[in-house]
Amino acid sequence: MLFDPRPKTSRGELYDRDVELSMLDGFVESGSPLMVVFGIRRIGKTSLLRVFLNEVGLPYIYIDARVFEEQGFGKDLLYRMLSIELNRLRGKWASIIEYLRVLEGVEVGATTIRFNWRKKPLSITDVFVRLDDWASDNGRVVVIAVDEAQLLRYLKGGKGRIDFTKIISYCYDNLRNIKFIVTGSEIGVLKDFLGFDNPNSWLYGRIRDELVVDRFDREKSRDFLEKGFSECGVKPPSSIVEEVLDRVDGIPGWLTYFGYKYCRRPSPEIVKEVFSEAKRLVLEEIRKLPSKYYVYALKAISIGYKQWKNIKQAIELWTNHPLTNAQTTRILQTLVKLSLIEKEDNEYKILDPIIAEAVKEL
Ligand SMILES: Nc1ncnc2c1ncn2[C@@H]1O[C@H](COP(=O)(O)OP(=O)(O)OP(=O)(O)O)[C@@H](O)[C@H]1O
Numbered sequence: 001m002l003f004d005p006r007p008k009t010s011r012g013e014l015y016d017r018d019v020e021l022s023m024l025d026g027f028v029e030s031g032s033p034l035m036v037v038f039g040i041r042r043i044g045k046t047s048l049l050r051v052f053l054n055e056v057g058l059p060y061i062y063i064d065a066r067v068f069e070e071q072g073f074g075k076d077l078l079y080r081m082l083s084i085e086l087n088r089l090r091g092k093w094a095s096i097i098e099y100l101r102v103l104e105g106v107e108v109g110a111t112t113i114r115f116n117w118r119k120k121p122l123s124i125t126d127v128f129v130r131l132d133d134w135a136s137d138n139g140r141v142v143v144i145a146v147d148e149a150q151l152l153r154y155l156k157g158g159k160g161r162i163d164f165t166k167i168i169s170y171c172y173d174n175l176r177n178i179k180f181i182v183t184g185s186e187i188g189v190l191k192d193f194l195g196f197d198n199p200n201s202w203l204y205g206r207i208r209d210e211l212v213v214d215r216f217d218r219e220k221s222r223d224f225l226e227k228g229f230s231e232c233g234v235k236p237p238s239s240i241v242e243e244v245l246d247r248v249d250g251i252p253g254w255l256t257y258f259g260y261k262y263c264r265r266p267s268p269e270i271v272k273e274v275f276s277e278a279k280r281l282v283l284e285e286i287r288k289l290p291s292k293y294y295v296y297a298l299k300a301i302s303i304g305y306k307q308w309k310n311i312k313q314a315i316e317l318w319t320n321h322p323l324t325n326a327q328t329t330r331i332l333q334t335l336v337k338l339s340l341i342e343k344e345d346n347e348y349k350i351l352d353p354i355i356a357e358a359v360k361e362l
């Protein structure tokens with residue numbers, strides 16, 4: 001179902017991402033060791049990644065880094081996630097386990113794999129080395145996929161921070177049969193974390209493949225809605241469809257959200273309700289920003305103050321507090337890094353129109 005609100009996992013449910021899927025195919029066949037998938041929130045990164053992994057016919061490890069946000073950024077959770085994934089691989093690629101069994105600190109049970117990393121000198125890299133050995137002996141590639149990888153910057157181990165970019169760079173240099181795919185919705189934050197342009201970063205200067213997941217154009221958005229509605233046997237009036245197209249600007253997540261709700265209760269009132277809910281949802285996300293200044297900056301942009309100077313003045317007026325130039329710049333740069341706004345020709349723009357609507361009303 002196109003309007004299934006969960007991330008899609010099969011190609012039949014994934015609308016119009018054939019080009020992106022073939023780019024991922026090309027990457028595992030002949031690309032660099034690392035693919036970075038960028039895209040703003042709700043654009044369909046997870047869906048693309050999951051459909052690809054399901055179809056590619058290779059062993060893969062999938063780590064959803066948002067789980068760290070919920071359960072803590074500890075090494076134990078990372079190992080737990082690895083155990084679950086490796087245990088899943090057993091079903092189809094049983095011999096992988098034999099390669100892991102030889103590692104000190106790995107306990108293989110009938111239905112579990114346990115990492116005894118606290119007692120034994122075991123590292124994540126050791127595990128990847130063994131996966132690479134298996135892949136090399138079996139003429140395969142093993143894919144390590146990390147969704148929302150920018151969150152890995154908070155990973156902590158026994159003695160301090162775990163630098164996941166160091167692990168990636170080791171694999172990049174030494175393990176021919178391991179490939180990484182990482183995604184991120186905070187595009188600038190992910191870039192900073194990976195540090196391709198930072199001489200102090202492990203991944204400095206590394207060649208990588210990149211893929212940007214973009215919004216649907218208006219025609220595709222309309223077609224997506226039509227197909228979705230015909231699947232659930234509902235036909236909304238074209239005035240409603242056009243209103244939705246105007247308001248969500250091709251973001252698949254919002255099209256899906258609206259389609260799902262409308263199919264369940266097809267009535268004109270639901271449009272208002274859905275948009276109110278969507279705005280509530282984004283405001284919850286916005287409230288996690290470091291301070292109210294960020295929200296005011298968004299509000300300023302949403303009501304038409306698009307230039308640096310005007311945004312600064314608006315924030316100062318609303319907060320009754322002077323801002324230095326450096327503070328203003330930092331606020332705007334952070335919002336750009338979080339992929340909430342973009343800067344073009346010296347004007348700032350909010351990337352998600354639902355966020356723009358929501359902050360305008362604050
Ligand atoms: N190409 C697509 N075809 C069908 N549904 C899609 C497509 N892209 C996204 N969706 C739907 O949109 C919603 C958001 O998709 P998904 O979770 O994959 O996006 P995301 O970029 O990972 O979002 P987030 O940044 O919030 O994690 C989901 O309900 C998903 O089913």
Ligand SMILES: [Mg+2]
Pocket residue numbers: 045046047147
């Ligand atoms: Mg996602």
